[in-house]
Amino acid sequence: MGLLSNRVERSEIKPGDHIYTYRAVFAYSHHGIYVGGNKVVHFTPEQNRITASSSSSLDTISSLSYSCPTFPDCGFRQPHSGVALSCLDCFLKKGSLYCFQYSVTPSVFLTKVRGGTCTTAASDSPETTIHRAMYLLQNGFGNYDVFQNNCEDFALYCKTGLLIMDRLGVGRSGQASSVVGAPLAALLSSPLKLLMPSPVGVATVTAGMYCMSRYATDIGVRSDVIKVAVEDLAVNLGWAGGSETEEEGSTKQIAN
DSSP, rough: OOOOOOBBBBOOOOTEEEEEEEHHHHEEEEEEEETTTTEEEEEEEEGGGGSSOOOGOOOOOOGGGGGGGGGTTTTTTTOOOOOEEEEEEHHHOOOEEEEBBBBBBBHHHHHOOSSSSOOOOOOOOOOHHHHHHHHHHHHHHOBBTTTOOHHHHHHHHHHHHHSSSSSTSSSHHHHHHHHHHHHHHHHHHHHGGTTOOOOOHHHHHOOOOOOOOHHTTTTOOOOSEEEGGGGGGGHHHTTTHHHHHHHHHHHHHHHH
């Protein structure tokens, strides 16, 4: 794993690592937490659970288990949850393996032109990371949203415990920030074409604006993030629907 690429070999990853792989010819990346034993916990849209029929009888934990001949529990997930446990092979889908970087310096962050590869935020211990991932496997991570609550957001939370207080903006995901930042940088730099006849000058300014917009939305530098215990996550974000869950969350808060 170097400055320009986070690609690693399978022998290099350790339990608690935030890993990812690219899909659709590098169009986007899919993220998860490696929990050891060749298993990955990751977050996907809930509808991906049903692969053979839309019948409610298939809306169960075992709906994906038949697709992997190696691990019987591959595809495990609770009903109405997008958090799944998969083997590393099924997670990668023949793609390359990459390891997300934490505690990078601002200069290193800005050299990573593509979002969703690193953050300036510090990660918690591997044990804490795995605990969060396994807890969310049993209790869910809310509704999947490509901009505010996606697979990268899930992995970032498992590693840091950080949540953004303002749920109306872009989430923690570096990919989402890149999607928003690139058009915004191009829009803001458009008037400069009248002042800079050189295309190189305009391109340089646009690239600079894009990098700064990514940096400004990184969870390591944002001021609107808070640390939330995984046991309190559902209550804090309003995912808990029943009084039993709310009572359990309150008990956890008192205990802490």
